[in-house]
Amino acid sequence: MTKIVGDPNYIAVVGPVNSGVAKAQIPISNAAGLLQCSPSNTNTALTVGDAAKALRTKPNNYIRVVTNDAIQGPAAAAYIITVLKKTSVYIIDDTETFGKGIADSFEAEFKKRGGTVVKHDAAPKTTQDYVSIMTAAKALNPQSIYFGGVTASGGARIALAAAQVGLDVPFVGPDGINDGSGDTKDSFLNLANKVAKNAYSTLAGPGTFEGKDKFDADYKKEYGIDATGYAGQGYACTQVVLDALARAAKTNPKDSAALREAVRVAGTDTTYEYTLDVGKVKFDANGDTSQLIVSIYSFDPAAAKGKGDWKYETQVDAAQK
Amino acid sequence: MTAAAEVLRAKKVTKRFGGLVAVNAIDFTIPEKSIVSLIGPNGAGKTTFFNIIAGIYDPTDGAIEFRDLTMIAHARRAWMEPVLWVAIPAVLGILTALIGVAGAPQGTVILGIFITILALLASLVTGVARGPAYQRFLARFGIFRSARPNDMVVAGLGRTFQNIRLFQNMTALENVQVGMHSRLRAGWYDALLSTPRNRHEEAFSRARAEELLELVGLRGEGANLAKNLPYGDQRRLEIARALASNPVLLLLDEPTAGMNPNETAGLTALIGRLRRDLGLTILLIEHDMKVVMGISDRVTVLDHGEKIAEGTPEEIRRDPKVIEAYLGAPAE
Amino acid sequence: MTAIASPAAQPNPLSRGIRMTVIAVVAVVAYMLILWVLLFGLGGRTVANAFPEALQQTVNALSIGAIYALIALGYTMVYGIIELINFAHGDIFMLGAFLATVFIAGITGNNDAVTNIPLLIVLLLGALVFTMPIIGLLNVGIERAVYRPLRHAPRLAPLITAVGVSFILQNVALTIAGSGDRKSPQIFPLDWTIPIGGAQVSILSIFIFVLAMLLMLALQAFVSRTRLGRAMRATAQDQEASALMGVDANQTISLTFLIGGVLAAAAGLVWGLRFGFVRFDLGFNSGLKAFTAAVLGGIGNITGAVIGGFIIGFIENGAASLGYSRWSEFLVFVILTLVLLFKPTGILGQLTGDRA
Ligand SMILES: Nc1ncnc2c1ncn2[C@@H]1O[C@H](COP(=O)(O)OP(=O)(O)OP(=O)(O)O)[C@@H](O)[C@H]1O
Numbered sequence A: 001m002t003k004i005v006g007d008p009n010y011i012a013v014v015g016p017v018n019s020g021v022a023k024a025q026i027p028i029s030n031a032a033g034l035l036q037c038s039p040s041n042t043n044t045a046l047t048v049g050d051a052a053k054a055l056r057t058k059p060n061n062y063i064r065v066v067t068n069d070a071i072q073g074p075a076a077a078a079y080i081i082t083v084l085k086k087t088s089v090y091i092i093d094d095t096e097t098f099g100k101g102i103a104d105s106f107e108a109e110f111k112k113r114g115g116t117v118v119k120h121d122a123a124p125k126t127t128q129d130y131v132s133i134m135t136a137a138k139a140l141n142p143q144s145i146y147f148g149g150v151t152a153s154g155g156a157r158i159a160l161a162a163a164q165v166g167l168d169v170p171f172v173g174p175d176g177i178n179d180g181s182g183d184t185k186d187s188f189l190n191l192a193n194k195v196a197k198n199a200y201s202t203l204a205g206p207g208t209f210e211g212k213d214k215f216d217a218d219y220k221k222e223y224g225i226d227a228t229g230y231a232g233q234g235y236a237c238t239q240v241v242l243d244a245l246a247r248a249a250k251t252n253p254k255d256s257a258a259l260r261e262a263v264r265v266a267g268t269d270t271t272y273e274y275t276l277d278v279g280k281v282k283f284d285a286n287g288d289t290s291q292l293i294v295s296i297y298s299f300d301p302a303a304a305k306g307k308g309d310w311k312y313e314t315q316v317d318a319a320q321k
Numbered sequence B: 001m002t003a004a005a006e007v008l009r010a011k012k013v014t015k016r017f018g019g020l021v022a023v024n025a026i027d028f029t030i031p032e033k034s035i036v037s038l039i040g041p042n043g044a045g046k047t048t049f050f051n052i053i054a055g056i057y058d059p060t061d062g063a064i065e066f067r068d069l070t071m072i073a074h075a076r077r078a079w080m081e082p083v084l085w086v087a088i089p090a091v092l093g094i095l096t097a098l099i100g101v102a103g104a105p106q107g108t109v110i111l112g113i114f115i116t117i118l119a120l121l122a123s124l125v126t127g128v129a130r131g132p133a134y135q136r137f138l139a140r141f142g143i144f145r146s147a148r149p150n151d152m153v154v155a156g157l158g159r160t161f162q163n164i165r166l167f168q169n170m171t172a173l174e175n176v177q178v179g180m181h182s183r184l185r186a187g188w189y190d191a192l193l194s195t196p197r198n199r200h201e202e203a204f205s206r207a208r209a210e211e212l213l214e215l216v217g218l219r220g221e222g223a224n225l226a227k228n229l230p231y232g233d234q235r236r237l238e239i240a241r242a243l244a245s246n247p248v249l250l251l252l253d254e255p256t257a258g259m260n261p262n263e264t265a266g267l268t269a270l271i272g273r274l275r276r277d278l279g280l281t282i283l284l285i286e287h288d289m290k291v292v293m294g295i296s297d298r299v300t301v302l303d304h305g306e307k308i309a310e311g312t313p314e315e316i317r318r319d320p321k322v323i324e325a326y327l328g329a330p331a332e
Numbered sequence C: 001m002t003a004i005a006s007p008a009a010q011p012n013p014l015s016r017g018i019r020m021t022v023i024a025v026v027a028v029v030a031y032m033l034i035l036w037v038l039l040f041g042l043g044g045r046t047v048a049n050a051f052p053e054a055l056q057q058t059v060n061a062l063s064i065g066a067i068y069a070l071i072a073l074g075y076t077m078v079y080g081i082i083e084l085i086n087f088a089h090g091d092i093f094m095l096g097a098f099l100a101t102v103f104i105a106g107i108t109g110n111n112d113a114v115t116n117i118p119l120l121i122v123l124l125l126g127a128l129v130f131t132m133p134i135i136g137l138l139n140v141g142i143e144r145a146v147y148r149p150l151r152h153a154p155r156l157a158p159l160i161t162a163v164g165v166s167f168i169l170q171n172v173a174l175t176i177a178g179s180g181d182r183k184s185p186q187i188f189p190l191d192w193t194i195p196i197g198g199a200q201v202s203i204l205s206i207f208i209f210v211l212a213m214l215l216m217l218a219l220q221a222f223v224s225r226t227r228l229g230r231a232m233r234a235t236a237q238d239q240e241a242s243a244l245m246g247v248d249a250n251q252t253i254s255l256t257f258l259i260g261g262v263l264a265a266a267a268g269l270v271w272g273l274r275f276g277f278v279r280f281d282l283g284f285n286s287g288l289k290a291f292t293a294a295v296l297g298g299i300g301n302i303t304g305a306v307i308g309g310f311i312i313g314f315i316e317n318g319a320a321s322l323g324y325s326r327w328s329e330f331l332v333f334v335i336l337t338l339v340l341l342f343k344p345t346g347i348l349g350q351l352t353g354d355r356a
């Protein structure tokens, strides 16, 4: 990031993918006034609260087209209770910022909606024996499991262990486990394939939008791989940057530094409504999107040539509550 | 040469520890089936000399020949050995190739190749078998492969320690069985598969160990941990353990140290029996003059690393140099 | 010549074995009962439904404990014989797990459980026969190439080298297998269970425990009743003296590494069967825990390592059972620190490496 910031030819950045990385990058890009649009950062503390303020020394430069975990976690809770009709849940997180954060917001919403949290346990990603943990979980007879974390921090291992002890209930996780089909290396579905039949995941953005089929087909043609997870959001960010650039150009900035600043101003403009592939959105002063849509996916064993893939189920729009 | 009758020859053996000359140019021989004693005041260099013989140290100068083999602890010019193996076949191979290129008849070339392969096989066999003649041949080129202490045991040397070094947490019987290690063959696969060889060897080593314990007077003590045995018995156990490898030469470093007169007498008798009944050659380091004078055929006296006298016990007893250096010491 | 009438001073090995078994059974039952009480006391279960859970968790503890114990043996034996904390041993285990995975996946081609019992037995035995020698020899090779030249160097040199070897092995696995979890085929049917006292005790757990116990008993028999085993103990106690008794120290040390590698490979196989994944950094945590187990039992002591392995298994399982899994590692390392501070010789003390 330091290198990019130092090169005046860069006027904006699409990314990063991980919230942890964003936390390290924002202070640098912010100081340089470089517009950053993330397609997939969902950590609440990147945009809201004192933690977010601490990352910034200058006016905001960071926006994201996905909504945050304060929306994503509760959406899963709403789905479990209203659609899956399960009233109790066992929560386990990976003790990390993202996992614990989303599990906490899930727990609060689940309780608010009258559900029972039988236990909120946590196991760091270095945990060895998930079978014992799931044995304890099973004894509590939960009707569902919510996992706060990502595949690499234990998602698939927990699903495997749950199946091993015969805990056969819906397994719900955030976008951290919505990381590709059964054909994708290191993905949740690849690792937990056999036991994923009851798995659900969420994405902090619309799972479907006008022209999604065409988008997926074009994507496949261009890159030779399936459009997964936040591919549509990646494209949306690119649209945001191009749109901002077009508007910035109208101000006739005199040099590249001025252009960079003009792009930042145009990009973070809270009054402007973008028309993106994922729909019409605005960004607030924190950089969060006005689109509070979280989509829910279930497992489709037949997809991806029998390797299984996430199948869009429905979406929960927190804005219309 | 009376080589055959000498179990061990030390030729001008010197050992320096930094500036300290612990052993200085000692010539020394041990005739077969004799009991030779090494005496001298504390720090005279006896144990050091012993350790050189046992293969723990290399002499700084000189050499030890044990049963006509030069034994050293650290390899010297060992890299030359494989070169020698390859050299002869390589020369033959090149010659064959040359005559082939020069247009020799096909039969000759094939014969050449055949001879080359034979030479390769021959050097391989000699290299692996390592007979004494081969080792002497290597020694002539100054090539010594290391004779680590365990190789000395295989060659026929057994020893005890000045300060007891039994395997304290093993039983007396197991201690003796460890002593037998180099004479047994069972490998890991025997152990794993519990082959007849393994079972036979276990039974044999157990019986033999019990025999040896009985010989040194430890009958019925086999199941006791070494550390639980009384001091005198530990010394006897060390001897049994040393005997277990069927040594030709037995090195005993102060075997009666710390024993009461009764135990000492018993042990002296035992040493005598070992030579008589088992035909062992024994090198003894001892401070107790009664023991030394009673059983030795020959006594060598060291002082400050130098050999100051050598002869029969009678001669030593009368030697003025010895009396001055050693017997005259007030402690005696 | 005749059989020795052993004096009363030394209990014979059989009665010692029986005593150890009784202690072990009592300890396991005690753990189960304590867990039972804790589960309804702290965990909010009812008295009745806490029992099957306690039983099941005890079985879980035994199987993870068995895995730690198998790894811990490699640490303890190597330490016993050359006083080296072989930091790379955890990674040897990791490679064992990978190799077993590759073998099974290569043969079955999928991740399905194998319900045909003879076929399952053949596959499991095949995996053992394939991985154990390779990993064992790899361990021997590492000793030969890296640790042996440093045998007479200051103690710190081989220690640091071991850390280096650990990094190398991890990076080899990382390069070949990538950084994510790799799927390990769970060919042992996970739904095979035996109902006992309301619990569904998985046969895989029993298999893991029994396999580990068999290997450990074989090791015990090897060490105490064979020529090479005696040589190993003798070398551990006094390398110089045993060399002077005709024991080849190099050979014996190689054998120790071989056995350590073989046991780690077996642990690797059962790891994959139970948890269904392997990863390049698997050896780090497992290794640290197994090392803790070895220290806890008394490093250098074979029985101690086994006991330590099970204790670590119980601690981890206890934390998981009561919902404190996030503290389990912390607990394990607190124990390591406490043992190192207050009883560096561990529970049983260093029996095999009692140097002169
Ligand atoms: N490893 C060593 N390094 C340095 N000096 C040594 C070493 N071993 C022995 N020495 C020294 O060499 C000299 C001879 O020692 P050695 O042990 O051979 O004497 P000794 O005749 O056996 O004496 P004692 O009757 O006390 O056993 C002593 O001065 C001793 O300090």
Ligand SMILES: [Mg+2]
Pocket: B046, B047, B048, B162
């Ligand atoms: Mg001495």
